[in-house]
Amino acid sequence: GAVVSQHPSWVICKSGTSVKIECRSLDFQATTMFWYRQFPKQSLMLMATSNEGSKATYEQGVEKDKFLINHASLTLSTLTVTSAHPEDSSFYICSASAQNLAKNIQYFGAGTRLSVL
Amino acid sequence: SQQGEEDPQALSIQEGENATMNCSYKTSINNLQWYRQNSGRGLVHLILIRSNEREKHSGRLRVTLDTSKKSSSLLITASRAADTASYFCATAGAGAGTASKLTFGTGTRLQVTL
Numbered sequence: 001g002a003v004v005s006q007h008p009s010w011v012i013c014k015s016g017t018s019v020k021i022e023c024r025s026l027d028f029q030a031t032t033m034f035w036y037r038q039f040p041k042q043s044l045m046l047m048a049t050s051n052e053g054s055k056a057t058y059e060q061g062v063e064k065d066k067f068l069i070n071h072a073s074l075t076l077s078t079l080t081v082t083s084a085h086p087e088d089s090s091f092y093i094c095s096a097s098a099q100n101l102a103k104n105i106q107y108f109g110a111g112t113r114l115s116v117l
Numbered sequence: 118s119q120q121g122e123e124d125p126q127a128l129s130i131q132e133g134e135n136a137t138m139n140c141s142y143k144t145s146i147n148n149l150q151w152y153r154q155n156s157g158r159g160l161v162h163l164i165l166i167r168s169n170e171r172e173k174h175s176g177r178l179r180v181t182l183d184t185s186k187k188s189s190s191l192l193i194t195a196s197r198a199a200d201t202a203s204y205f206c207a208t209a210g211a212g213a214g215t216a217s218k219l220t221f222g223t224g225t226r227l228q229v230t231l
Binding site: 102 | 147159160162165205
């Protein structure tokens with residue numbers, strides 16, 4: 001149980017285009033979803049926290065207009081990287097938690113590797 | 118930065134040996150968790166220890182927590198090649214509204230050789 005699916009796993013795009021990444025909780029309702037960014041051999045940096053039906057809370061230094069997060073349902077959150085540039089190339093990981101599951105534990109997607117040319 | 122530090126950054130051991138990783142953090146916590154990440158993949162939750170607990174076991178994993186020193190350790194006994202991965206500690210804050218967010222440490226890359 002508690003499976004999170006993230007899609008796509010790998011995306012290459014041209015500079016200036018937008019890329020959408022989906023995060024789905026497959027067998028539970030995610031009250032909260034989190035989006036992280038990870039550089040090679042480094043830790044995870046939290047970008048934003050989103051609750052279903054409300055606006056995402058972004059961490060300091062993360063551009064809201066650059067990284068659009070939508071959490072339209074209890075099983076789906078999306079991250080759109082708008083007008084992507086090479087410096088946006090990174091590994092993006094989502095996670096989800098639920099009140100009716102083990103509290104405070106996050107269940108992670110497999111990640112999306114974004115390469116911007 | 119609120120990020121925790123992990124030590125060592127990299128660890129290479131032979132199969133059958135024990136692996137110990139340490140984590141230090143900076144703020145008061147509600148709980149501390151350990152996660153595992155295989156290369157290029159998402160994270161998998163291993164174990165959670167609450168701030169009022171000192172030691173916890175799960176299979177071959179043993180976690181200790183010393184809140185006075187703001188540190189934790191993860192011991193993997195009788196390691197296997199399949200344990201090769203990066204291991205991260207993550208803390209959930211004690212303040213109101215912070216318990217759901219996790220702050221990840223810098224990670225330890227464990228290599229277990231045959």
